[in-house]
Amino acid sequence: MTNEKIEGFLEKVNMNYLFCLLSKLEAHRINQFPSFVKNKFDKKITMLSMEHVADNEVPDYINELAEAEQAMAAERALFEDNEEGDDFGEETIDDSAKFAREIQAADPSEYDSFEVVKDPFAANEDDDEDIDAFDDDDDEDDDE
Numbered sequence: 001m002t003n004e005k006i007e008g009f010l011e012k013v014n015m016n017y018l019f020c021l022l023s024k025l026e027a028h029r030i031n032q033f034p035s036f037v038k039n040k041f042d043k044k045i046t047m048l049s050m051e052h053v054a055d056n057e058v059p060d061y062i063n064e065l066a067e068a069e070q071a072m073a074a075e076r077a078l079f080e081d082n083e084e085g086d087d088f089g090e091e092t093i094d095d096s097a098k099f100a101r102e103i104q105a106a107d108p109s110e111y112d113s114f115e116v117v118k119d120p121f122a123a124n125e126d127d128d129e130d131i132d133a134f135d136d137d138d139d140e141d142d143d144e
Contacts (some may be wrong), residue, residue, distance in 0.1 A: 003047075005054040022053045 009019060026049035030038070041048060 003051065003054070006050055009054040019050075019053060023050045026050075026052050 006019075023046070027045050030045050030049055038045065043051075
């Protein structure tokens with residue numbers, strides 16, 4: 001590349017890959033023109049696209065995208081401002097005093113029937129007999 005504009009752009013921005021991508025996008029945009037318009041160009045389309053990218057630090061279509069995003073954000077902001085007055089959020093009422101009772105220390109003798117329940121997890125004498133009550137090795141039975 002011998003063009004001073006292109007070299008200046010590459011030195012200033014130091015993004016060779018970005019320049020190639022932008023040039024390719026610009027060439028694609030120029031190729032969308034009708035053929036009678038493209039025939040009037042005095043340079044090749046690739047050179048035109050590289051010069052256009054070098055002239056414009058930010059190409060036009062990137063500016064258009066940024067403007068479109070700002071317009072969409074402005075429209076969204078209008079709708080968000082209108083909805084703010086309508087939405088008051090959830091209202092909570094503290095009625096815990098109405099439903100909660102104070103926990104008082106209870107004496108077991110106050111209850112009419114106080115049963116002693118046997119602990120189901122207590123050590124049983126039958127536990128030793130349950131170990132290896134069945135054969136875990138199924139492979140030997142299958143071979144026969």
